[in-house]
Amino acid sequence: MIINHPLLGPRDSAEFTYLGDAALIDRPDWQSETAAQDFYEYGYLRDNPAGWHRELWFHEAGDRSWLVVTRNTVTHEIKSVELARDVARARGRSK
Amino acid sequence: MRYSGFRVIKEALTGHKGWTPAWRDPDPASHYDIVIIGGGGHGLATAYYLAKEFGQHKVAVIEKGWIGGGNVGRNTTIIRSNYLLDGNEPFYEFSLKLWEGLEQDFNYNAMVSQRGILNLIHSDPQRDAFVRRGNAMILNGADANMLTTEEIKKRYPFLNTHDARFPIKGGLAQHRGGTVRHDAVAWGYARGADSRGVDIIQNCEVTGFRMEGGRCVGVETSRGFIGAGKVGCAVAGNSGRLMAKAGMRLPIESHVLQAFVSEGLKPVLPGVITFGAGHFYCSQSDKGGLVFGGDLDGYNSYAQRGNLPVVEDVCEGAMAIFPMLGRARLLRMWGGIMDMSMDGSPIIDQTHIDGLYFNGGWCYGGFKATPASGFAYAHLLATGNPHPTATAYRFDRFQKGLMIDEKGMGNQPNLH
Numbered sequence A: 001m002i003i004n005h006p007l008l009g010p011r012d013s014a015e016f017t018y019l020g021d022a023a024l025i026d027r028p029d030w031q032s033e034t035a036a037q038d039f040y041e042y043g044y045l046r047d048n049p050a051g052w053h054r055e056l057w058f059h060e061a062g063d064r065s066w067l068v069v070t071r072n073t074v075t076h077e078i079k080s081v082e083l084a085r086d087v088a089r090a091r092g093r094s095k
Numbered sequence B: 001m002r003y004s005g006f007r008v009i010k011e012a013l014t015g016h017k018g019w020t021p022a023w024r025d026p027d028p029a030s031h032y033d034i035v036i037i038g039g040g041g042h043g044l045a046t047a048y049y050l051a052k053e054f055g056q057h058k059v060a061v062i063e064k065g066w067i068g069g070g071n072v073g074r075n076t077t078i079i080r081s082n083y084l085l086d087g088n089e090p091f092y093e094f095s096l097k098l099w100e101g102l103e104q105d106f107n108y109n110a111m112v113s114q115r116g117i118l119n120l121i122h123s124d125p126q127r128d129a130f131v132r133r134g135n136a137m138i139l140n141g142a143d144a145n146m147l148t149t150e151e152i153k154k155r156y157p158f159l160n161t162h163d164a165r166f167p168i169k170g171g172l173a174q175h176r177g178g179t180v181r182h183d184a185v186a187w188g189y190a191r192g193a194d195s196r197g198v199d200i201i202q203n204c205e206v207t208g209f210r211m212e213g214g215r216c217v218g219v220e221t222s223r224g225f226i227g228a229g230k231v232g233c234a235v236a237g238n239s240g241r242l243m244a245k246a247g248m249r250l251p252i253e254s255h256v257l258q259a260f261v262s263e264g265l266k267p268v269l270p271g272v273i274t275f276g277a278g279h280f281y282c283s284q285s286d287k288g289g290l291v292f293g294g295d296l297d298g299y300n301s302y303a304q305r306g307n308l309p310v311v312e313d314v315c316e317g318a319m320a321i322f323p324m325l326g327r328a329r330l331l332r333m334w335g336g337i338m339d340m341s342m343d344g345s346p347i348i349d350q351t352h353i354d355g356l357y358f359n360g361g362w363c364y365g366g367f368k369a370t371p372a373s374g375f376a377y378a379h380l381l382a383t384g385n386p387h388p389t390a391t392a393y394r395f396d397r398f399q400k401g402l403m404i405d406e407k408g409m410g411n412q413p414n415l416h
Ligand SMILES: Cc1cc2nc3c(=O)[nH]c(=O)nc-3n(C[C@H](O)[C@H](O)[C@H](O)COP(=O)(O)OP(=O)(O)OC[C@H]3O[C@@H](n4cnc5c(N)ncnc54)[C@H](O)[C@@H]3O)c2cc1C
Pocket: B037, B038, B039, B040, B041, B042, B043, B062, B063, B064, B065, B066, B067, B068, B069, B070, B071, B072, B073, B074, B075, B076, B077, B078, B079, B204, B205, B206, B207, B234, B235, B236, B237, B238, B242, B257, B258, B259, B293, B334, B335, B336, B337, B338, B362, B363, B364, B365, B366, B367, B368, B369
């Protein structure tokens, strides 16, 4: 697989390590009433879809940036690659 | 029809006209006491033990393709019970004992071959870890032996014991481990279940569950609705996809694992060997092909095929300990979809939905578990209680902090 890095261009996926579903960006609020249940779901439950999947890849052997890759788990086709930083900010993280 | 040596000779002398199909091809009935989804090893074994051990005969196994086309026919056929943790080892040892009597039990030649498995050791801390594991195995009634480098050299003279980058410092052997003809396991269980009245329904995909008053009362399929007293899911790599139809999210990710077979060679490798400094393992099939594999590709996949970086990694592992493998040509390679759980251990449990049961999370080690998984799942479905060797395989262990994490990797499925 080739991952088209937004800053560096096309890179071999072997340069990256894989973390999992990009929903991990949305860390639950630890002060919420339902925090215990929320963290259980966050830590352990996954949608695991067959089809399009937004997921976190780390460019370990490269510029060490985190990416959000939208990839089809049935065909391995990659539709879009974004900097995780931008995705997280757009979702209201790290203000 | 019982199979026997006598029968083979009789058929040979009479033109092989007396053989009958090993199982029927029935149309689905409108209702069963128990419907099993998934005609892999686990689903078929469950149906077999339900009929044979628990007196349940109104049972159907529903398979979307053909039986044995999933992981049960894609794995590298290794059986063993060399686990460390209390939640696992009694279960896998129960499984190994069932393997030992399986062919007589279901009257089918599954080519169970206890040729032994050897885990190589390459450092002192690794030896400590393997001694601990061996002791845990012995405590649970399994066999385990520590071998020295000299003993290993004598048994496996082709291993690189002189100038390897990761020197071989010994090994943990389980002589009762070995290999089994994987397809024959599916066929043997199917035949045994069918002869006891179980309907095996192929080319029938489950597309949804029918719920009434919070209870699961049957399954929607590509061949119509099939009613059920209880529904047991056993679809391995497709677990996430199937249970989503019941509104469930699972502590599971689906990942692809590849396997490889070389051209047929004369007998060179007497058992199963695993490399302890990288991810590589190998055995030789009875046809002569070297069967080997390594790590997961590492990303979510339902594609049943992997990519080249893992091929390179596996071949590097091979060359590191088996330099002779470099001369063999690769004949075939393929992938299967693994139901990787969050702690690397399986689940055999009821769901929060009445009448709906789940078996999955087998990762890359579910083939060896087939007999015990079928037995334990049948026990749960028939009696409502978990089998004594499978009490730890619960859904709620993740919420309660009771993970069974053999490798200590945490909730990162691609590292288990
Ligand atoms: C390359 C590779 C190597 C492996 N090596 C080993 C090994 O050496 N030792 C070991 O112990 N384990 C090994 N495994 C793991 C082992 O093969 C699996 O854990 C085990 O086979 C899973 O259980 P199963 O046989 O029931 O799965 P499967 O055979 O995959 O059965 C599941 C069935 O469910 C069916 N299904 C799915 N969705 C539906 C639906 N909606 N409706 C109807 N049917 C459906 C599928 O078609 C499939 O036939 C390996 C796996 C792979 C891929």
